[in-house]
Amino acid sequence: MHKKTINQLAQGLRSGDFTSVELTQHFLQRIRQYPELNAYITITEDSALQAAGAADQRLATGDTGLLTGIPIAHKDIFCTLGVKTSCGSKILDNFIAPYNATVVEKFKLAGAVTLGKVNMDEFAMGSSNETSFYGPVRNPWDTQTVPGGSSGGSAAAVAAGLAVAATGTDTGGSIRQPAAFCGITGLKPTYGRVSRYGMIAYASSLDQGGPMTRSAEDAAILLQTMAGFDPKDSTSADVAVPDYLASLDQPLAGLKIGLPKEFFAEGLDNGIASVLQTALAEYQKLGAELVDISMPNLNVAIPTYYVIACAESSANLSRYDGVRFGHRCENPADLTDLYTRSRGEGFGKEVKRRILMGTYALSAGYYDAYYLKAQKVRRLISDDFQKALAQVDVIMSPVAPTTAFGIGAKMDDPIAMYLADIYTIAINLAGLPAMSIPAGFSGGMPVGLQLIGKHFAEDRLLNIAHQYQQVTDWHQQTPKL
Amino acid sequence: MTLTADDVNKIAHLARLGIDKEDVDSYAKDLSGMLELMTQMGELDATGVEPMAHPLDQVQRLRPDVVTEADQRGHFQAIAPQVEDSLYLVPKVIE
Numbered sequence: 001m002h003k004k005t006i007n008q009l010a011q012g013l014r015s016g017d018f019t020s021v022e023l024t025q026h027f028l029q030r031i032r033q034y035p036e037l038n039a040y041i042t043i044t045e046d047s048a049l050q051a052a053g054a055a056d057q058r059l060a061t062g063d064t065g066l067l068t069g070i071p072i073a074h075k076d077i078f079c080t081l082g083v084k085t086s087c088g089s090k091i092l093d094n095f096i097a098p099y100n101a102t103v104v105e106k107f108k109l110a111g112a113v114t115l116g117k118v119n120m121d122e123f124a125m126g127s128s129n130e131t132s133f134y135g136p137v138r139n140p141w142d143t144q145t146v147p148g149g150s151s152g153g154s155a156a157a158v159a160a161g162l163a164v165a166a167t168g169t170d171t172g173g174s175i176r177q178p179a180a181f182c183g184i185t186g187l188k189p190t191y192g193r194v195s196r197y198g199m200i201a202y203a204s205s206l207d208q209g210g211p212m213t214r215s216a217e218d219a220a221i222l223l224q225t226m227a228g229f230d231p232k233d234s235t236s237a238d239v240a241v242p243d244y245l246a247s248l249d250q251p252l253a254g255l256k257i258g259l260p261k262e263f264f265a266e267g268l269d270n271g272i273a274s275v276l277q278t279a280l281a282e283y284q285k286l287g288a289e290l291v292d293i294s295m296p297n298l299n300v301a302i303p304t305y306y307v308i309a310c311a312e313s314s315a316n317l318s319r320y321d322g323v324r325f326g327h328r329c330e331n332p333a334d335l336t337d338l339y340t341r342s343r344g345e346g347f348g349k350e351v352k353r354r355i356l357m358g359t360y361a362l363s364a365g366y367y368d369a370y371y372l373k374a375q376k377v378r379r380l381i382s383d384d385f386q387k388a389l390a391q392v393d394v395i396m397s398p399v400a401p402t403t404a405f406g407i408g409a410k411m412d413d414p415i416a417m418y419l420a421d422i423y424t425i426a427i428n429l430a431g432l433p434a435m436s437i438p439a440g441f442s443g444g445m446p447v448g449l450q451l452i453g454k455h456f457a458e459d460r461l462l463n464i465a466h467q468y469q470q471v472t473d474w475h476q477q478t479p480k481l
Numbered sequence: 482m483t484l485t486a487d488d489v490n491k492i493a494h495l496a497r498l499g500i501d502k503e504d505v506d507s508y509a510k511d512l513s514g515m516l517e518l519m520t521q522m523g524e525l526d527a528t529g530v531e532p533m534a535h536p537l538d539q540v541q542r543l544r545p546d547v548v549t550e551a552d553q554r555g556h557f558q559a560i561a562p563q564v565e566d567s568l569y570l571v572p573k574v575i576e
Contacts, residue, residue: 094560095560096560098553098556098557098559098560190537191536191537192536192537192539205534205535205536206536231544234541234542235535235539237537237539297525299521300521300522300525302518303515303518303519303520303521303522304522306515306518306519307519307522314496318496321497322562323561323562323569323571324557324558324561324562324569325557325560325561325562326562328562328563332571332572333572334572334573334574335571335572335574336497337572338571338572339497340497340498340499341499343496343497343498343499344498344499344500344501345499347498349504352498352500352508353508353511353512355496355498356489356492356493356496356498356500356508356512357512357515359492359495359496359498360484360488360492360512363492363495369523370519372532373522373523373527374522375532375533375534376527376530376531376532376533377522377525377527377530378532378533379527379530379531379532379533380525380527380530382533382536414511414514414515415511415514415515415518418515418518428536429536430536431535431536431537432536455537
């Protein structure tokens with residue numbers, strides 16, 4: 001049951017092959033069977049079975065959608081009413097969310113069953129899921145390697161069949177890179193496409209939630225529920241949501257694929273380069289044309305991102321002060337001591353590093369040289385994409401320069417970890433939608449292909465991904481556990 | 482651009498962020514490395530470029546100034562570290 005698509009499961013539920021309660025029990029049993037993956041922070045068994053029972057009743061009356069009774073997992077960054085929402089941090093270890101994120105609410109209304117909250121890098125700051133207060137998640141393809149991050153728990157859970165699908169968030173690659181490392185499909189929508197209400201903020205001008213699934217078709221089903229205008233999110237885009245399933249079958253003849261030479265330059269692993277060549281040849285067989293393009297400012301995307309993301313996070317994370325919720329230190333001597341020690345005890349090292357960097361970049365005398373300059377360069381990078389996307393329908397590239405690396409391999413060198421985000425980070429600066437889809441293996445580990453589209457062209461990306469998944473079976477490969 | 486241990490302590494104070502004494506040097510080294518990376522960005526000529534604060538260049542949407550939320554003080558304060566008479570308690574600021 002854990003290898004079926006959402007469409008197949010929805011059919012099974014309707015034809016009476018199994019009930020949502022049975023389906024939910026199956027996944028809960030699998031979660032208990034593989035604790036060593038450390039994919040879940042909180043398992044909400046009781047409320048899951050309750051929701052499954054309610055879904056079965058709805059299925060009996062016919063008042064349903066494709067997600068009714070389907071067990072999914074939420075990244076622990078989405079506030080979930082009455083459930084611990086930790087964001088992977090000690091400072092929120094005692095935080096029981098008093099409301100639902102819009103995304104959580106929408107899945108609830110659709111009748112989906114929430115199995116629990118999945119592990120992540122602390123405050124989504126990390127590319128390996130090793131900065132979590134709850135310990136690293138392990139990659140189901142090789143448990144000595146990382147699942148990627150920051151949505152590592154989501155990716156590992158979906159790849160290992162511990163959930164049908166999961167939500168993730170992506171600020172600099174946090175959906176796409178773990179999707180690539182774990183061999184699943186991940187979609188980062190256009191900035192503003194999915195509501196950020198109740199999604200704990202890291203860098204507000206970059207953060208975006210999206211689906212992590214086993215196929216493009218499943219991603220289309222999830223996005224259909226997640227997307228849409230939300231008055232509760234002041235940056236939510238008031239743009240109509242198309243029918244994402246309706247366009248999946250469109251043929252790709254005449255599709256123009258842009259290949260930025262800077263994305264295929266030195267630093268890219270040979271095994272990955274050869275997997276991508278094969279994938280691009282597959283697209284040519286489907287009628288696509290390959291076009292060479294250039295992104296001259298790509299090399300400054302990493303520093304630009306780290307100025308903006310750190311600056312915004314230092315402001316966002318100032319709310320964790322030990323006063324109204326979250327961790328408070330014992331016996332504070334005075335108010336400053338309360339703030340300083342609560343924050344000092346509650347945050348991990350990577351989060352502190354980014355708060356320090358952001359505070360410095362925003363401090364008096366440095367603002368123009370860092371934050372303001374980064375915002376200007378951000379426009380240059382965004383303009384590069386706009387120029388390229390005027391010539392082509394989609395841009396394709398690697399997701400990461402290597403496959404999943406060993407646990408602990410990069411923890412002592414934060415800069416090396418940052419540099420590995422080179423292919424994903426620029427997309428967030430430009431606010432574009434992008435996907436990672438499984439394209440093969442290198443050294444036994446999954447390789448992802450990145451598809452980058454025009455603003456609000458998620459339907460086109462899903463179509464391009466789905467057509468590839470009709471002629472390949474990389475997305476159907478599952479790890480031996 | 483290199484940051485010293487003193488700089489790190491100053492920034493940590495600005496952020497009201499407690500950091501372990503034994504970690505100060507490693508933060509100084511990491512932050513200096515990040516600043517080094519950022520010099521590439523600093524060298525790029527962006528004269529006359531309009532800063533980009535929002536990826537879709539949207540302006541902040543405003544809503545009518547009317548009450549939309551019910552009072553949920555008790556609900557929200559149930560997870561507070563210390564409250565009394567509906568007030569959040571912190572150490573005395575003024576003697």
